[in-house]
Amino acid sequence: MVRVTSPTGIEAWLVTRYSDVREVLGDPDRFSNRSGQVGHVLANTPPDAPVPAGWFARMDGAEHLRFRRLLGPELSVKRMERLRPAVQLLVDERIDALAETAPPVDLYQGFAVPLTSSIIAELLGVPAADRPVFQKAAATLFDRNSDVEETEAAMAPLFSYVGSLVEQRRHKPGDDLISRLITRGTGGEQPFSDTELAVSAAGLLIAGFDTTASMISYGMLALLHHSDQLALLRADPSLIPGAVEELVRYLGVGTGLMREATRDTEIAGQRIAAGDFVIAAAQAANHDVQHLPDADRLDVTRASSQHIGFGYGPHQCVGQQLARVELKVVLETLQRRIPTLRLAVPFEQIEFKTDAAVTGPAALPVAWDSVLPAGR
Numbered sequence: 108m109v110r111v112t113s114p115t116g117i118e119a120w121l122v123t124r125y126s127d128v129r130e131v132l133g134d135p136d137r138f139s140n141r142s143g144q145v146g147h148v149l150a151n152t153p154p155d156a157p158v159p160a161g162w163f164a165r166m167d168g169a170e171h172l173r174f175r176r177l178l179g180p181e182l183s184v185k186r187m188e189r190l191r192p193a194v195q196l197l198v199d200e201r202i203d204a205l206a207e208t209a210p211p212v213d214l215y216q217g218f219a220v221p222l223t224s225s226i227i228a229e230l231l232g233v234p235a236a237d238r239p240v241f242q243k244a245a246a247t248l249f250d251r252n253s254d255v256e257e258t259e260a261a262m263a264p265l266f267s268y269v270g271s272l273v274e275q276r277r278h279k280p281g282d283d284l285i286s287r288l289i290t291r292g293t294g295g296e297q298p299f300s301d302t303e304l305a306v307s308a309a310g311l312l313i314a315g316f317d318t319t320a321s322m323i324s325y326g327m328l329a330l331l332h333h334s335d336q337l338a339l340l341r342a343d344p345s346l347i348p349g350a351v352e353e354l355v356r357y358l359g360v361g362t363g364l365m366r367e368a369t370r371d372t373e374i375a376g377q378r379i380a381a382g383d384f385v386i387a388a389a390q391a392a393n394h395d396v397q398h399l400p401d402a403d404r405l406d407v408t409r410a411s412s413q414h415i416g417f418g419y420g421p422h423q424c425v426g427q428q429l430a431r432v433e434l435k436v437v438l439e440t441l442q443r444r445i446p447t448l449r450l451a452v453p454f455e456q457i458e459f460k461t462d463a464a465v466t467g468p469a470a471l472p473v474a475w476d477s478v479l480p481a482g483r
């Protein structure tokens with residue numbers, strides 16, 4: 108463990124070993140999430156800022172569990188697998204749109220971002236015309252260059268927009284996640300307020316598209332670069348679910364996850380004082396050779412690696428089953444419908460995001476010879 112100064116000036120312990128990272132993330136009694144998981148990279152998320160009602164990612168214990176119990180069943184494996192035909196339709200529509208465009212195209216902004224935005228918006232019942240409100244809020248929140256005021260100015264319209272959706276759906280429920288959360292959140296001992304429902308739904312909109320979009324473009328980059336691995340998927344698409352896990356392990360798209368020690372404690376023999384910040388570097392942990400001897404190798408045939416690319420412990424990604432369905436459908440459909448997909452510039456010229464909390468290529472210029480019709 109080393110002492111580091113983060114980009115926002117926070118001094119913290121950097122934890123990189125797989126077992127140590129799991130220990131930190133798995134013990135919320137000792138390591139609180141109150142200060143926010145990205146306060147060390149984003150100046151717009153100061154650790155001492157008050158936690159808005161419904162912003163469950165910064166809650167601990169029973170308070171946090173109350174929200175996870177509400178959201179968990181709505182984002183379960185079974186429910187998300189039922190979404191697969193809708194996801195397939197949206198992926199095919201986006202690929203049809205690519206077919207109408209002359210390559211090169213940026214696969215990140217020209218395919219992945221619009222795709223994952225429309226999937227999360229469909230799930231929550233946000234009409235297409237209103238999507239810029241959450242796209243702008245997320246772009247500002249995840250940008251290292253935006254300050255507290257700019258972020259508040261971008262988040263306020265989102266909270267009030269989702270607040271109005273909650274109000275509308277309370278009177279006239281639809282077949283969408285917000286309506287179901289209202290129904291499920293209204294009963295019980297501690298009913299959820301409209302603000303809590305709106306802010307937690309806004310959290311899903313914000314967390315739910317750039318992560319997966321970055322994973323799509325970063326994952327495709329890795330596969331195009333390691334063409335032997337892509338060839339394996341083409342030869343045997345049944346490898347795709349395992350490939351998705353391997354790509355999330357190999358690349359991850361989140362920066363380290365910050366926690367704050369609630370009491371004097373120890374990790375790997377290192378004394379940590381109450382109030383110290385700890386950054387659990389999940390990406391480094393996924394490359395720990397003590398856990399996985401050939402961790403630096405991309406291997407789509409790998410059996411379970413028990414990766415922590417979706418986090419670990421009580422804050423483990425609530426949207427991971429949705430992300431998995433999206434990634435599986437995208438990988439399968441891209442390799443089937445655009446078998447000639449290739450990088451349009453040399454690998455060395457790809458630039459990476461350095462000013463955001465979600466990592467990956469800043470743009471992924473790709474080209475192809477032809478796009479096959481859907482369903483072939």
Ligand code: HEM
Nearest residue numbers: 144164314315318319322364416417418422424425426430
């Ligand atoms: C490949 C795509 C994704 C990756 C790699 C990813 C990664 C993560 C990670 C590492 C965490 C843990 C944060 C922590 O411990 O502090 C997390 C939490 C979270 N993720 Fe994801 N995520 C992805 C997709 C999504 C999607 C699609 C959604 C929404 C549907 C989502 C919503 C959330 C939320 C709301 C949390 C906070 C959970 C909590 O604090 O209880 N994520 N994600």
